[in-house]
Amino acid sequence: MKQNGSAVSHQDGSGAGILVNTRILHAKVSGAQRYLNEILSRLGPHEAIAPASVATGMRGHLWEQGRLAVHRPRSVLWSPANTGPVLRRRQVVTIHDMSPVDHPEWFTPRFAAWYKMIVLRVARRAARVMTVSHFSAGRIAALSGRPLDSIDVAHLGADPRFYGASPEAARARYDLVDRPYVLIIGTLEPRKNLRRAIEAWRIAQPKLGPDVVLAIGGGLSNQRIFKEAALGQDVPNVRLLGYVDDDLLPGLYAGASAFLYPSVYEGFGLPPLEALAAGAPVVTSRDTAMAEIVGPAAILIDPHDPKAIAEGVIQAVTDTAATRALRDAGWARARGFTWDSCTEGLRRALRAAAEE
Structure with a gap:
């Protein structure tokens, strides 16, 4: 030493x-x-x-x-x-x-x-x-x-542990048993676009039914670096999970009805790739690097338009045929990244x- x-x-x-x-x-x-x-x-x-x-x-x-x-x-x-x-x-x-x-x-x-x-x-x-x-x-x-x-x-x-992950432990840990959920993983950095995600959830949630929740995992941003990015007023069926244990992350992805990643700027965007590998239908931004990574295996949206984000989430959760196609395409896409x-x-x- x-x-x-x-x-x-x-x-x-x-x-x-x-x-x-x-x-x-x-x-x-x-x-x-x-x-x-x-x-x-x-x-x-x-x-x-x-x-x-x-x-x-x-x-x-x-x-x-x-x-x-x-x-x-x-x-x-x-x-x-x-x-x-x-x-x-x-x-x-x-x-x-x-x-x-x-x-x-x-x-x-x-x-x-x-x-x-x-x-x-x-x-x-x-x-x-x-x-x-x-x-x-x-x-x-x-x-x-x-x-x-x-x-x-x-x-x-995409690490092999994300393929075929079981959601049971993660659902139990975060009180999501028998609750369909749309998952967001990220911090409250401004570029993660959580303000618009919440606005989109206000639009989408009434059309998804009373049982569907928006589960947000991740710690608060470091305020020495990032400016404050508050979530705003309370909205229906939003659950803040806090920092997600890395061992539970694959299962949390696997159990999601959809994974939402509306970031406005990413150099890569690892969470959408991991969500694809875990079999979650992915809704993500068409901007910066995200489309390069997910290709045709995700629903691409304009991250600056809450209505477009909401429409992507609604499609991922309610369109069964599209969801099956997204899961299959996601697994195939993720296997190209090692x-x-x-x-x-x-x-x-x-x-x-x-x-x-």
């Missing part, structure tokens, strides 16, 4: 000489943590390095720009969560999306300014940039000036960085 950082070596598989920035792993599992964990389990030999004590916010960024920047400088560093040491060229950085640069109004001014300053510099300087969709690749190139052909795209994967393929994409980028 080092005074200002801890490092753990792993010596199996392929990928020797790789240093991995794991400072985000102290947080609860969300998209970035799942991405990192899935790849680490497949990557092969690497050294994982993180601050010796939990370092969030500016403390974490300062560790990243200082101590991490000079640790084992001849090794190729992989920074998996949008930022990395600006001074270190010998690295691959995964930038999931450019939302704080595209939409700084969704974030606190301090965070948006810091993110823009660091990420654009890292994007220009790193030996290779990874991202998770062609949409994000285009935005990174447009905003940073980095050539598009030097940005590597590797889609995320963590093995995602990891191989990273390996190619690491090899290219090592050769520069």
Whole structure:
């Protein structure tokens, strides 16, 4: 254990000489943590390095720009969560999306300014940039000036545990036994569009019957980063589930009458893919990366129009023939996205960085 950082070596598989920035792993599992964990389990030999004590916010960024920047400088560093040491060229950085640069109004001014300053510099300087969709690749190139052909795209994967999941435990845990539910998984970040989702639910719920509930899973957004995004006044049949245990997530998807993901901006959108794998009919935005990921296997809606969102939900819940078709298409679509393929994409980028 080092005074200002801890490092753990792993010596199996392929990928020797790789240093991995794991400072985000102290947080609860969300998209970035799942991405990192899935790849680490497949990557092969690497050294994982993180601050010796939990370092969030500016403390974490300062560790990243200082101590991490000079640790084992001849090794190729992989920074998996949008930022990395600006001074270190010998690295691959995964930038999931450019939302704080595209939409700084969704974030606190301090965070948006810091993110823009660091990420654009890292994007220009790193030996290779990874991202998770062609949409994000285009935005990174447009905003940073980095050539598009030097940005590597590797889609995320759907873990096998989402296929064939049983909903019983999740239904029991969240008091949803014998209650049909439309599921939303996300935070209260402005881009997740929960305000319009609630407006859409006001329209849809009377047409779905008194037993159908809107179940919203996920913690509150970090107010140091995201501006307040309240749900507004009480509406009928809405249940806030809080943070959903990762072990129960597949079953919660599997039991849903529909999964609603009306986000207005995503670099990938892992929850819709996982919902497809679990067999839930998916209603999601046609904007940014979502259509790229779900293809024809979901109902695509205009996320800025509550009426369009409501119509998508009503179709998914009440149209039995459409629901069967969506389930079959969803399973087929999800099987084209694997963590093995995602990891191989990273390996190619690491090899290219090592050769520069």
